[in-house]
Amino acid sequence: MRSVLLMLCVAVSLEAAGEVVVAGREGRVSATVLTGLDALPLNTMHSWRVRLVDSDGEPLSGARVEVGGGMPMHDHGLPTEPTATETEPGEYRVDGVRFHMHGHWELTLEIREGGGSGESGDVDTVTIKFEL
Ligand SMILES: [Cu+2]
Secondary structure (H helix, E strand, O other): OHHHHHHOOOOEEEOHHHOEEEEOOOOOEEEEEOOOHHHOOOOOOEEEEEEEEEOOOOEOOOOEEEEEEEEOOOOEEOOOOOEEEEEEOOEEEEEEEOOOOOOEEEEEEEEEOOOOOOOOOEEEEEEEEEEO
16 A cells, blocks of 8 residues: 555646646646745745646535645754635635755645535545755
8 A cells, every 4th residue: 555655646746837747646736836836945934836726627626625734854843834715716825834954845735625614524635745
């Protein structure tokens, strides 16, 4: 099982204008990072913009997105607790992002069904990998 999971590596491809498309681990969601990953600021609070679509390419609206991540090689998480807010259908703004050192980082979006409270189904997890 573990080897299967490892083979389902996140596919990252470059799109036009520095946009990066990352497929979710389960293949149910695709995230387009609209914020240029090649010009991220160091030690500065900033926001990301991410567009989420479902497997049919339709905007994924109303999802609850939990943001995590860190530096896996340093075994530490993010120095802040970013939050995601939907600004238009399928487009989410991640606020409160700050990276405090150069190196290899990952930002993880755990995407769950929105609406209602309490338990709701996991939809997919997107891991965005980049160098700072
Ligand atoms: Cu580190």
